[in-house]
Amino acid sequence: MIYPESFAVSTPNEREILVTRVFDAPRQLVFEAFTKPELVRKWLLGPPGWTMPVCEIDLKVGGAYRYVWEHEPDGNQMGMGGVFREIISPRLLVATEQFDVAWYAGEALDTTIFAEEGSTTRMTITVLYESTEARDTARRSGMEHGMAASYNRIEELLLSSLAA
Amino acid sequence: MERIGYITRSPERLDATFAALSDSTRRAILARLALGEATVAELAAPFDMSQPAISKHLKVLESAGLIVRERDAQRRPSRLNAQPLAEATQWLAEYSQFWSSSFARLDDLLEDLKTSKKKAKKHKHKKH
Numbered sequence: 469m470i471y472p473e474s475f476a477v478s479t480p481n482e483r484e485i486l487v488t489r490v491f492d493a494p495r496q497l498v499f500e501a502f503t504k505p506e507l508v509r510k511w512l513l514g515p516p517g518w519t520m521p522v523c524e525i526d527l528k529v530g531g532a533y534r535y536v537w538e539h540e541p542d543g544n545q546m547g548m549g550g551v552f553r554e555i556i557s558p559r560l561l562v563a564t565e566q567f568d569v570a571w572y573a574g575e576a577l578d579t580t581i582f583a584e585e586g587s588t589t590r591m592t593i594t595v596l597y598e599s600t601e602a603r604d605t606a607r608r609s610g611m612e613h614g615m616a617a618s619y620n621r622i623e624e625l626l627l628s629s630l631a632a
Numbered sequence: 633m634e635r636i637g638y639i640t641r642s643p644e645r646l647d648a649t650f651a652a653l654s655d656s657t658r659r660a661i662l663a664r665l666a667l668g669e670a671t672v673a674e675l676a677a678p679f680d681m682s683q684p685a686i687s688k689h690l691k692v693l694e695s696a697g698l699i700v701r702e703r704d705a706q707r708r709p710s711r712l713n714a715q716p717l718a719e720a721t722q723w724l725a726e727y728s729q730f731w732s733s734s735f736a737r738l739d740d741l742l743e744d745l746k747t748s749k750k751k752a753k754k755h756k757h758k759k760h
Contacts, residue, residue: 475735477728485727489735493742501738501745511737514730 474590487593495582498589499558502580503527508535517541529555533563550575558582565595649716652696657681658689665699665712675710 474490491498501507509523512535522536534549550564559582566575577596582589652658661675676686690710693699697716702708 475728475732477731487731489731491735491739491742493746497742497745497749501741507741507745511741512734513737515733 483597485595485597487595489591490585491589491591492587493589494587495584495589496558498591499582502561502582502591503557513537522547526552527555528552550578553577648696649698652692652698653717655689655692658693661686661689661693661710662698662712662717665710669709669711671707671709 509520547568554562561580
């Protein structure tokens, strides 16, 4: 898999994941692609083989969204959803996220920022995990520094192994 | 949707793995062990550190499951255990994979949307 230069996934601290990407389209269009169900279900599918039989978005503060993916070959389903906390069209979306089968404790908070860069749009998603468990584990291990460095290192390893 | 894979890996274990990897000395120890097993004395030699200090680092790596230490032998050599490291990298790889596949599709969709908007504009102009 070759990633465009503008695509990056990083873990700036023990509670956040940062995903960033530049799209060659005006901000309004990118915002619509992220918030209109008929558009979202066309692209938010991950690797080939998945479809999105359920994609509901009630785009207002306090409104809910619900996504269900289905893996066509075996019929496996995976659902997630949440509630919008803040909406500033077409600049900002803040929403909770929770998976039906959670691999982490509690819900996470997604902050998606759409920034204009000339005729392109830089999208940044920050996923903040509320998991006290994860935070306490990190604290117990007495680690305060170097986390980001080790993550970045792993990413470098990953990217170089993927590029190879 | 690769996220399904995440639930098979415990978040606590990932935390321990990343915490253990956050120290440059411990990363250097792992790099050394990737070449083959070594005793505390052998590991301490290249560093300006005492053997008890190295032992402390080994304990962290051992509890994170990144290394295995021989229990019986007098020398107690340490060996690399690659599994948790593979899980930690796999986790981020899957996350990246999910988004990069989705974004590639979104690129195509945005192109289509741009084209259809332009066409709609042209059509409007023609009408006037």
